[in-house]
Amino acid sequence: INIAGLALGIAACLLILGFVRYEFSYDSWLPNVDRTFELQDFYQPTESGGQEMKLQVTSYAAGVALKKDFPQIERAIYVKGTGAVVLKDGQPSTVQDTLLADGPLFSVVEVPFIHGDPAHALDDPHSMALSETQARILFGNGNPVGRTATLMFGDVTADYRVTGVYKDMPRNTSLAMNMVVRFDPQAFFAKSPFVLTSWNSQAGNYLVRLKPGVDVNTINAALPAWEKRNIPDEDNGTRKQ
Numbered sequence: 001i002n003i004a005g006l007a008l009g010i011a012a013c014l015l016i017l018g019f020v021r022y023e024f025s026y027d028s029w030l031p032n033v034d035r036t037f038e039l040q041d042f043y044q045p046t047e048s049g050g051q052e053m054k055l056q057v058t059s060y061a062a063g064v065a066l067k068k069d070f071p072q073i074e075r076a077i078y079v080k081g082t083g084a085v086v087l088k089d090g091q092p093s094t095v096q097d098t099l100l101a102d103g104p105l106f107s108v109v110e111v112p113f114i115h116g117d118p119a120h121a122l123d124d125p126h127s128m129a130l131s132e133t134q135a136r137i138l139f140g141n142g143n144p145v146g147r148t149a150t151l152m153f154g155d156v157t158a159d160y161r162v163t164g165v166y167k168d169m170p171r172n173t174s175l176a177m178n179m180v181v182r183f184d185p186q187a188f189f190a191k192s193p194f195v196l197t198s199w200n201s202q203a204g205n206y207l208v209r210l211k212p213g214v215d216v217n218t219i220n221a222a223l224p225a226w227e228k229r230n231i232p233d234e235d236n237g238t239r240k241q
Helices: 002-024 060-069 134-140 216-230
Strands: 036-039 073-088 091-099 111-114 129-131 150-152 155-164 179-182 204-209
Touching: 036 060, 060 073, 060 204, 073 134, 073 179, 091 111, 091 134, 129 134, 134 155
Parallel strands: 091 179, 129 155
Antiparallel strands: 036 204, 073 091, 073 150, 073 204, 111 155, 129 179, 150 155
16 A cells, blocks of 8 residues: 555656646747746726736737837737638638737747748738648648748738748747738837737737847846836736736
């Protein structure tokens, strides 16, 4: 009985250790992950008793101000998750986990590419990159770079050209992206411009790459004073970045 109990205890400890190690491995496979961060909103309503919300999203306005005031930032890209319909040869298909990016996302998140140049994959306003599996679903085997399809997301319906194919994301990642599409936030939010200016509108995420040698703790320490300088009174619901 003692040996069986000991064996069971050791097995349970190993399972727990494996689970914890797996959870801490999320995104650790990315190159330069020590310089790659996500800007997040911590928000507490001003009403008494309001519970603090720790959001994994942030406002567009926060990222604009962050890039302006912190020269330690090498690059910051605004991304928004959505679903998209792809029209190819007249046939529609839905691509879940589509990510819209307002710039060269792969210069911040260095995922391995199979086809195309990650540094320039999203240079063109009508470019898109696909995961290996999604490229096969849409275009079959072979290199689809240069091929086009019509995308529909939000109020956008336009032709996009494939400029890159990246390896499928591993399970231990926070980046769910079967397709990455270049987009213009100004045009996308034209009917709801408050999304671009209000600190209370969390419609997406900012992924940030710091310059080499920068200590993220120095930026975090400066954020409270930065918030007071930047967040308008009407938007200040005891917010933290």
